[in-house]
Amino acid sequence: MTAAVRLTELDKWFGEFQVLKKVSIEVSPGEKLVICGPSGSGKSTVVRCIANLEPYEGGALDVLGGEPGAAGRGEVGMVFQQFNLFPHLTVLDNLTLGPIRALGLSRREAEDKAHALLERVKIPDQAAKKPGQLSGGQQQRVAIARALCMEPKVMLFDEPTSALDPEMIAEVLDVMEELAAEGMTMICVTHEMGFAKRVADRIAFMDAGELIEVGTPEQVFTAPKSSRFADFLDKILSH
Amino acid sequence: MKRLFPFAALLLLVGCDSQPGTWGWYVIDPTTKAGWTNVQFLMRGFTSTIQVSMLAAVASIMIGLFVALPSLSPSRWVRLPNRIYVEFVRSIPLLPMLFWVFYGLPVVLKSVGINLNIDPFWGAVITLAISDSAFTAEIFRSGIQSVPHGQSEASQTIGLTKSQAMRYVILPQAVRRILPPLANQFIYIVKMSAFASVIGMQELTRRANELVVTEYRPLEIYSLLILEYLVLVLIISAAVRWLERRMGANER
Numbered sequence: 001m002t003a004a005v006r007l008t009e010l011d012k013w014f015g016e017f018q019v020l021k022k023v024s025i026e027v028s029p030g031e032k033l034v035i036c037g038p039s040g041s042g043k044s045t046v047v048r049c050i051a052n053l054e055p056y057e058g059g060a061l062d063v064l065g066g067e068p069g070a071a072g073r074g075e076v077g078m079v080f081q082q083f084n085l086f087p088h089l090t091v092l093d094n095l096t097l098g099p100i101r102a103l104g105l106s107r108r109e110a111e112d113k114a115h116a117l118l119e120r121v122k123i124p125d126q127a128a129k130k131p132g133q134l135s136g137g138q139q140q141r142v143a144i145a146r147a148l149c150m151e152p153k154v155m156l157f158d159e160p161t162s163a164l165d166p167e168m169i170a171e172v173l174d175v176m177e178e179l180a181a182e183g184m185t186m187i188c189v190t191h192e193m194g195f196a197k198r199v200a201d202r203i204a205f206m207d208a209g210e211l212i213e214v215g216t217p218e219q220v221f222t223a224p225k226s227s228r229f230a231d232f233l234d235k236i237l238s239h
Numbered sequence: 240m241k242r243l244f245p246f247a248a249l250l251l252l253v254g255c256d257s258q259p260g261t262w263g264w265y266v267i268d269p270t271t272k273a274g275w276t277n278v279q280f281l282m283r284g285f286t287s288t289i290q291v292s293m294l295a296a297v298a299s300i301m302i303g304l305f306v307a308l309p310s311l312s313p314s315r316w317v318r319l320p321n322r323i324y325v326e327f328v329r330s331i332p333l334l335p336m337l338f339w340v341f342y343g344l345p346v347v348l349k350s351v352g353i354n355l356n357i358d359p360f361w362g363a364v365i366t367l368a369i370s371d372s373a374f375t376a377e378i379f380r381s382g383i384q385s386v387p388h389g390q391s392e393a394s395q396t397i398g399l400t401k402s403q404a405m406r407y408v409i410l411p412q413a414v415r416r417i418l419p420p421l422a423n424q425f426i427y428i429v430k431m432s433a434f435a436s437v438i439g440m441q442e443l444t445r446r447a448n449e450l451v452v453t454e455y456r457p458l459e460i461y462s463l464l465i466l467e468y469l470v471l472v473l474i475i476s477a478a479v480r481w482l483e484r485r486m487g488a489n490e491r
Contacts, residue, residue, distance in 0.1 A: 051395075051396055052395070053392050053395065053396070072398075073398025073399075074396070074397050074398035076396070077396065078392075078393075078396035080389060080392070080393065082389055084387075084389035084390060084392065084393035085393070086390065086393070086408055086412075087412065088411050088412050088415065097397065097399070097407060097408075098397030098398050098399065101398075101399055101403050101407065102397065102398030102399055102400075102403070103398070143393075146393075146397060147396065147397065149397075150397055150398055
């Protein structure tokens with residue numbers, strides 16, 4: 001089976017500063033990869049490169065069998081830390097904009113699909129509201145539904161719960177876990193280690209632009225190979 | 240009320256100066272036949288002032304948006320025409336530009352084989368639209384740049400093209416933000432349309448000037464003229480506030 005996403009010795013610079021240093025990893029279709037690491041480690045940058053939001057300078061990046069930009073419209077779904085919902089549109093219009101304009105669906109088809117997805121993320125009765133009227137957790141679930149409307153083959157999550165109040169984290173993680181159970185290919189940057197333990201097939205640890213270690217949750221949580229990963233886990237698990 | 244008092248006193252004093260002891264309100268007294276005729280003559284200027292201002296404002300917004308778009312490019316060479324247009328046009332004072340368009344532009348057009356006679360009305364519309372478009376372009380640029388970058392990124396990840404993102408996501412948000420400065424520019428156009436009087440357009444100011452020449456009551460006639468502009472601008476302000484409330488409802 002060919003990889004859904006394959007990074008081969010990926011290099012990236014921000015000016016003089018190298019943010020990614022020969023990062024190589026493969027994600028198979030249906031696999032759930034969690035990427036963690038301290039801030040500034042380059043984990044968000046990896047996800048942003050896969051989403052074609054950032055260019056890279058060296059190595060190769062293969063997404064769904066081609067260059068990142070060559071994937072079909074909306075085939076690589078992305079969920080942002082800051083939600084990035086469209087504040088001037090209703091929840092329903094946030095969801096239907098892509099299917100109507102990029103996939104050419106009729107308004108009716110798009111709205112049926114949007115309502116079904118709002119049901120799935122457990123906010124069926126908020127369709128007519130503007131994003132600003134929803135709680136953070138609800139907004140992030142709308143953002144997930146908006147990406148799912150495009151029927152993506154890969155879903156990327158860039159710290160989806162980091163901007164949320166603690167009591168809203170669970171409702172977003174629940175939706176993500178259900179998505180994982182349905183077999184979606186997911187690459188998820190997060191510090192939620194409980195979620196990682198339950199959902200991830202593999203956990204990758206990055207530090208200072210390098211991919212330090214990759215392993216199954218059992219491996220890394222019981223016996224991380226590198227001391228940097230052990231320190232990191234120590235810090236975030238013991239607080 | 241206390242603050243209005245010195246102002247009223249000043250007006251009285253000025254009135255004393257032009258004709259000892261009295262104002263000459265009779266020239267624009269609507270209860271007399273002659274006064275009513277004069278008032279009607281002045282008020283008929285509203286039509287062309289409003290027409291010129293509306294046409295110029297619409298044209299200015301379209302030119303402004305068109306000029307602003309290249310300014311968003313990361314390439315310096317694409318941005319250059321925008322910079323040149325903005326710097327050049329906004330450095331030209333309105334009156335010289337009006338003269339150039341009215342007297343000069345037909346000559347230029349004729350030399351390239353276009354026989355077009357520019358009347359005072361269209362001369363004013365063209366001048367106001369071009370002159371204002373440089374400012375509108377800068378307003379659009381700042382408005383578009385004020386929309387967070389995450390909005391374009393989210394648009395990209397749901398498969399929108401750059402122009403679709405601009406049209407459905409960025410511009411609608413930018414326009415809400417720039418409504419107040421755009422309203423300012425519209426008020427500016429209305430007031431600057433008074434300059435069209437010097438090339439002979441029959442708008443509010445021109446009519447006031449003509450009446451002053453025959454009646455010789457500048458104080459009263461120009462006072463009414465100022466009130467006419469005040470009414471126009473207040474109506475625009477109210478309209479913009481209504482629009483802002485409507486567009487901004489439930490946004491955040």
